[in-house]
Amino acid sequence: MAYDVEKIRAQYPALADGRAWLDGAAGTQVPQSVIDAVSDAYRVGVSNVGGPYESSRRASGIVAEARSAVADLVGAPDPSCVVFGPSMTALTYRFAAVLAAGWRPGDEVVVTRLDHDANVRPWVQLARKAGASVRTAEVDPTGELPAERVTELIGDRTKLVAVTAASNLLGTIPDVRTITDRARQVGAVSYVDGVQHCPHVPVRIAELGADFYATSAYKWAGPHLAAVVASDPWSLETLHPDKLAPSPDTVPDRFELGTNPFASMAGVVAAVEHLAGLDSDADGTRADRLAVSRRAARDHEDRLARTLFDGLAALDGVVRHGAPQGPCTPTAFFTVPGTEPAAVAEFLAARGLNVSHGHSYAWELVHALGVGSTGGVRASLSHYTGESDVRRLLDALGDLSTG
Numbered sequence: 001m002a003y004d005v006e007k008i009r010a011q012y013p014a015l016a017d018g019r020a021w022l023d024g025a026a027g028t029q030v031p032q033s034v035i036d037a038v039s040d041a042y043r044v045g046v047s048n049v050g051g052p053y054e055s056s057r058r059a060s061g062i063v064a065e066a067r068s069a070v071a072d073l074v075g076a077p078d079p080s081c082v083v084f085g086p087s088m089t090a091l092t093y094r095f096a097a098v099l100a101a102g103w104r105p106g107d108e109v110v111v112t113r114l115d116h117d118a119n120v121r122p123w124v125q126l127a128r129k130a131g132a133s134v135r136t137a138e139v140d141p142t143g144e145l146p147a148e149r150v151t152e153l154i155g156d157r158t159k160l161v162a163v164t165a166a167s168n169l170l171g172t173i174p175d176v177r178t179i180t181d182r183a184r185q186v187g188a189v190s191y192v193d194g195v196q197h198c199p200h201v202p203v204r205i206a207e208l209g210a211d212f213y214a215t216s217a218y219k220w221a222g223p224h225l226a227a228v229v230a231s232d233p234w235s236l237e238t239l240h241p242d243k244l245a246p247s248p249d250t251v252p253d254r255f256e257l258g259t260n261p262f263a264s265m266a267g268v269v270a271a272v273e274h275l276a277g278l279d280s281d282a283d284g285t286r287a288d289r290l291a292v293s294r295r296a297a298r299d300h301e302d303r304l305a306r307t308l309f310d311g312l313a314a315l316d317g318v319v320r321h322g323a324p325q326g327p328c329t330p331t332a333f334f335t336v337p338g339t340e341p342a343a344v345a346e347f348l349a350a351r352g353l354n355v356s357h358g359h360s361y362a363w364e365l366v367h368a369l370g371v372g373s374t375g376g377v378r379a380s381l382s383h384y385t386g387e388s389d390v391r392r393l394l395d396a397l398g399d400l401s402t403g
Contacts (some may be wrong), residue, residue, distance in 0.1 A: 002281040003296040011274070011383050020389035023354045025168055025196060025331055025380035027218045030271070033119060034222060036389040037086045037270035041263035048259055053085040059262045066265035067252075072287045073220075074194070074213060075204035076336055082232040083255040084265070089118040089224075090197050092314040094255065095212060096122035098241040099160060099189060099361050101396045105131035108157045110188075112137040113364040114172060115164045117188070119214075120364060123162050131160065143170040143322020154179075158188040163210065165197035168357045169323040169362035169378060171305075172329035173197065178208030185198035193221055200301060202294040205231050211237050221383075222271030223264040228255075278383060293359025299356040304381050305330035311394035320374060321369050330381035335371065336401055344377045344400065351388075351396045355379045 012327050013346065021029060041062065041391040047055040049063070067079035076082060085091035100123075103109075103381045109127045111120045112135060127134050135153040139145050145163075154161060161183040180190040192210035194203065199220040205213050212235070232235050236251040244256055275293060282292035305328075307354040312320045312332055320334045336344050345357035359366045359375035365373045379393055 003196045003280045003293075003300055004280065005300060005384065005386055007280075008278060009240050009386065012384055013385065019352045019354055020385075020392050021099065021354050022379045022385065022389060022393060023356050024199065024382035024385070025329075025378060027224075027355045028199070028221045028382050030221050030223070030267070031274050033274050034267045034270045038223060038263045041266040047102070047170050052216045059260075060260050062269070064218040065262055066268045069269045069286070070215070070229065072290060072334060073203065073228050073275070074198065074215060074286075075206065075287075076229045076281070077206075077231075078233055079234045080266070081236065083228045083229070083230070083236070083252045084086055085226050085256065086224070086261075087121075088193070088228075090213060090214050090225055091228045092118050092191070092193075093122045094241060094257075095239075096126045097403075099191075100126035100130055100132075101134045103130035103159055103293055106157055107159045108135055108154045108164075109134040109153065110135045110137065110158055110161045110183075111149060112145055112174075113139050113368045114143075114167050114170075114174065115162065115193060115362070115364065116195065117361045119164060120189065123160060123191075127223040127256045136364070137163075139172075139322075139365065142212055142324055142367075143167070143172050143369070144324045144326060145172060145174040147175040150174075150179045151182040154182050154186055154188060156186055158183065158186050158187045162191045162192060162193070164193040165210075165213075165364065166194070166200065167322075167331075167362065168196040169331070169360050169365050170324060171196070171328035171380075172322065172324040173327040173329065177207065177209050180211070183211075184209065184228065193363075194329070196329055196354045199332070200298060202291060202298065207230060211235055217268050217271055220271060221274055222287070223261075223267040225261060225264045225268055238247075246357065272331050275383075301330045301381055301383060301385070304385055304387060305386045307387065308332055308379065308381065308390050308393070311390070312397070315394070315397055315401055318397055319369060321371060324363075330385075331377050333376050334379075335376040336397070339400070341375055341377050347392070347400055348377075348396055351392070353393055355393070 276289035278293035
């Protein structure tokens with residue numbers, strides 16, 4: 001088989017502990033190649049950029065390679081579209097501050113209840129400071145977000161539309177392109193949270209129609225680093241964030257505060273290369289290899305997701321919340337009536353299963369689903385998940401719900 005999950009798993013040292021790592025939505029593990037790339041950067045030595053010596057030139061090269069790698073991963077037109085930062089939350093606050101600079105009373109911002117709070121709260125807070133109105137799109141009980149729920153809120157005074165490309169809690173994949181097309185018709189900016197989308201779906205920013213697309217490397221086998229990618233360099237050229245007087249005023253550098261984490265950026269390059277090699281038959285440019293490998297990974301995850309979703313539906317003592325009928329990532333959110341989510345997670349942990357519990361920062365969504373801030377349990381599959389991991393989870397939940 002071109003996609004050999006056992007061969008892929010063997011590249012991840014952490015997976016050798018025998019546990020089922022079903023918490024990819026909270027953060028994936030990293031392959032040995034990423035570990036080596038980070039450690040090699042430190043071992044060989046890097047200095048800050050701008051110096052007339054090899055270690056400084058090496059740092060500049062790492063930054064350039066990291067921008068190029070992320071551009072290939074998400075189909076950006078140019079590496080200069082890629083802005084790095086410590087987290088999606090930090091970067092979104094950074095972009096919110098500059099995008100909101102011209103908002104006035106009477107202007108409108110559109111957000112959704114499907115989103116992680118990092119793509120809700122920054123916009124809400126900046127809108128309130130500007131006196132702008134916030135319009136919130138509701139989700140269906142199934143956990144789906146019909147595009148018209150968002151587009152009907154977009155009007156002539158809309159300045160920004162924030163929408164997730166995939167729910168971090170339910171896996172729901174809304175029709176982003178219809179939403180961004182409507183935003184563009186009225187001259188509004190679209191800011192798309194791709195943190196849970198990018199690990200599972202081959203990405204082309206142009207196909208999404210997003211003005212800005214956010215992704216986090218630690219959700220796709222990389223280090224703890226994030227990027228916001230613009231649809232074109234011009235989108236960044238028109239924005240002027242606050243910065244230190246002597247720091248670069250070039251794009252994309254002027255959006256990045258302080259010194260970049262060069263070793264982590266080397267890990268980003270290695271992570272993208274790893275994703276490009278998941279299918280042993282993939283060849284050609286890195287973008288070509290990514291296209292083949294990521295389709296193969298998506299097929300693998302889809303097969304496992306069907307096993308997971310069908311298995312949960314067959315368990316009488318387990319309630320899955322928000323079961324989208326349309327496209328979704330391999331993520332399930334559920335509760336076991338009579339047992340607190342934390343206790344369920346502890347029970348599963350004792351059985352060698354890593355799952356998340358709580359609200360997962362999907363603050364609006366957990367309340368819309370009626371589970372409150374205690375939330376539920378989230379099991380999320382990754383490209384390195386094996387079928388036995390899913391079977392172990394279903395067996396353990398069967399024991400818990402009938403015990």
